[in-house]
Amino acid sequence: VGFIVRALFCYVKPELFIHLVAKSSFQSGLVIAGMIYIIFSTVVILLVRLDRLNKELSTLASQDSLTGLFNRRAFMHNATSIIASENFPVSVLMLDLDNFKKINDVHGHNVGDTVLKLCADALQDGLKQYGIIGRFGGEEFAAILPRADSEQALVVSEKLRLAIET
Numbered sequence: 001v002g003f004i005v006r007a008l009f010c011y012v013k014p015e016l017f018i019h020l021v022a023k024s025s026f027q028s029g030l031v032i033a034g035m036i037y038i039i040f041s042t043v044v045i046l047l048v049r050l051d052r053l054n055k056e057l058s059t060l061a062s063q064d065s066l067t068g069l070f071n072r073r074a075f076m077h078n079a080t081s082i083i084a085s086e087n088f089p090v091s092v093l094m095l096d097l098d099n100f101k102k103i104n105d106v107h108g109h110n111v112g113d114t115v116l117k118l119c120a121d122a123l124q125d126g127l128k129q130y131g132i133i134g135r136f137g138g139e140e141f142a143a144i145l146p147r148a149d150s151e152q153a154l155v156v157s158e159k160l161r162l163a164i165e166t
């Protein structure tokens with residue numbers, strides 16, 4: 001606020017500003033330049049912070065918080081883009097962990113969360129070169145495999161099944 005008041009004084013009555021703050025117009029110019037620098041640097045800092053927050057918000061909006069995979073909305077958006085832009089064939093896999101409710105019931109939700117994280121890591125590692133994967137909810141996952149016909153999708157799905165089984 002003090003800087004703004006001084007800047008207004010300088011603009012409205014420069015001679016009064018010179019007497020109140022500095023002994024010469026050069027010193028007054030330096031003070032004004034300092035104020036401009038402070039305002040400019042504050043704006044830059046705020047813009048950088050805003051950019052970081054926007055990136056964080058984008059990540060939170062598209063990523064499943066437990067597994068780090070795409071959430072359902074982000075997966076569907078990416079899948080739609082892939083299907084629209086790719087020449088067929090495109091394969092879609094739906095994956096569901098068998099007996100997962102039993103894991104939660106017997107061992108608790110913390111162990112269930114760990115199992116989901118480990119499965120998500122295995123699925124993501126197994127699909128890196130083939131396509132994208134997302135968590136649809138609970139123990140349900142979906143994957144899209146661009147340029148994969150049904151035979152290739154069967155090979156990939158068996159590879160993923162073995163990774164989860166391991």
